[in-house]
Amino acid sequence: MNFSLAPSLENRLAPSPTLSINERVRQMWDAGRTVYHLGFGESRFPPHPGIVDALVEHASRRSYLPGAGLPELRQAVADFHARHLQRDIKADQVTVAPGSKALLFAFRMAVAGATVLPTPSWVSYEPQSRLLGRPVLRLPASPRDNHRLHPDSLSRLLRDSPHDSHLLVLNSPSNPTGQMLEPALLQEIAAVCRRHNVLVLSDEIYALTAFGREHLSISRFYPEGTVVIGGTSKHLSLGGWRLGIAIVPPGENGRKLLRAAVKIGSELWSAASAPVQYAAVTAYAADDDLAAYVKKCAALHAARTRFLWRGLCQLDVPCAEPMGAFYLFPNFDHWRKSLAARGVHTSVDLAKFLLDQFQIAVLPGSDFGTPAAELSLRLSTSYIDLETDAKAARMIELTDSGIDAEALLRDHHPGMNALLDRLRSFLSSLQAP
Numbered sequence: 001m002n003f004s005l006a007p008s009l010e011n012r013l014a015p016s017p018t019l020s021i022n023e024r025v026r027q028m029w030d031a032g033r034t035v036y037h038l039g040f041g042e043s044r045f046p047p048h049p050g051i052v053d054a055l056v057e058h059a060s061r062r063s064y065l066p067g068a069g070l071p072e073l074r075q076a077v078a079d080f081h082a083r084h085l086q087r088d089i090k091a092d093q094v095t096v097a098p099g100s101k102a103l104l105f106a107f108r109m110a111v112a113g114a115t116v117l118p119t120p121s122w123v124s125y126e127p128q129s130r131l132l133g134r135p136v137l138r139l140p141a142s143p144r145d146n147h148r149l150h151p152d153s154l155s156r157l158l159r160d161s162p163h164d165s166h167l168l169v170l171n172s173p174s175n176p177t178g179q180m181l182e183p184a185l186l187q188e189i190a191a192v193c194r195r196h197n198v199l200v201l202s203d204e205i206y207a208l209t210a211f212g213r214e215h216l217s218i219s220r221f222y223p224e225g226t227v228v229i230g231g232t233s234k235h236l237s238l239g240g241w242r243l244g245i246a247i248v249p250p251g252e253n254g255r256k257l258l259r260a261a262v263k264i265g266s267e268l269w270s271a272a273s274a275p276v277q278y279a280a281v282t283a284y285a286a287d288d289d290l291a292a293y294v295k296k297c298a299a300l301h302a303a304r305t306r307f308l309w310r311g312l313c314q315l316d317v318p319c320a321e322p323m324g325a326f327y328l329f330p331n332f333d334h335w336r337k338s339l340a341a342r343g344v345h346t347s348v349d350l351a352k353f354l355l356d357q358f359q360i361a362v363l364p365g366s367d368f369g370t371p372a373a374e375l376s377l378r379l380s381t382s383y384i385d386l387e388t389d390a391k392a393a394r395m396i397e398l399t400d401s402g403i404d405a406e407a408l409l410r411d412h413h414p415g416m417n418a419l420l421d422r423l424r425s426f427l428s429s430l431q432a433p
């Protein structure tokens, strides 16, 4: 049988880089090789028992739920975010879907115009634009100021753009940099977006993993023009359960957006899984024990990510101090000459070199939109020393036993310590001609 791929897809899509590296690492592990896996961003801690109990209790719920979500869940999500984002949010502003990725796609399909992406930004935003046949405008950024977003550049880009309308995707805390947008910057971005009539898709999936400063949503400054995206994948380590949430602006404009996204969802996934939605009512309830557990997991991500960041600083590798999530985005431009002598000219070459020569799995910065020749890498700390469920559960037990972060990292993170040794060997190997 013969078939052709749709012309809109041919040559437009490569497999998701995060999933590809994971497969490659698994093959190497299966072949008995040691690999330090910094390629995959999945929070590994055990699910909170209260949410698991809720899922078990509702396992027999098998009917389709309304496209926008279970009414009790929409109410719980509205109340939860009203508290966390310090905004007035009503249940009819909320919709849920199988993952925030699906919602990002639906909202972008619903709204006309070009997508503006900061550089670097999460791997899936640009491929989603290609699937939708939408143009992407990249905001220029430099490793010299930690890829900071400059409102002036945003303003210039919008002023000079050939497109009639724009949607800006923000992500704070950020995957891949672990950086957060501070309040004054959010206010400036909001002012530019208001002036240029830009809708903001604010991907706040890492909001509850913030540790460098309080999470603040741009929707506080630009409620009429912001769709907030979130979900249970990161702070609750429930990626595989597939539950994402979106909060649209108040009023008729927001309702119009929500109706369009729900219509798209109704043709693609109908509704998020019923048992998961019932369990998510518990996940979004005001519950002190659950809130404390989320904080504990965020503190562990913080300790592990800061440990690796400090290690990089000691090796004089430029890297912004992490503020949230579990990512670092170091830059190796300083070693450009010695790397070129070893055939490494791009971040893709560098990632391959590290895996082949030093058993360190990372993602190249160019997967996140940085120029090919910029030698930036994305390091995820979420997996190392937490490769199995048992190891992840043990890390929580150790924390509960009152161990301090220094001892936890020194005595219970063999992979992280060995990885730092590998990085040291890598950098010393570059001193040799």
Ligand SMILES: Cc1ncc(COP(=O)(O)O)c(C=O)c1O
Pocket (backbone or CB within 6 Å): 041, 098, 099, 100, 101, 102, 122, 171, 175, 203, 205, 230, 231, 232, 233, 239, 242, 243, 244
């Ligand atoms: C920035 C960002 N947004 C969205 C997602 C998607 O999350 P999910 O579809 O599991 O809700 C991820 C997952 O890696 C992410 O890093």
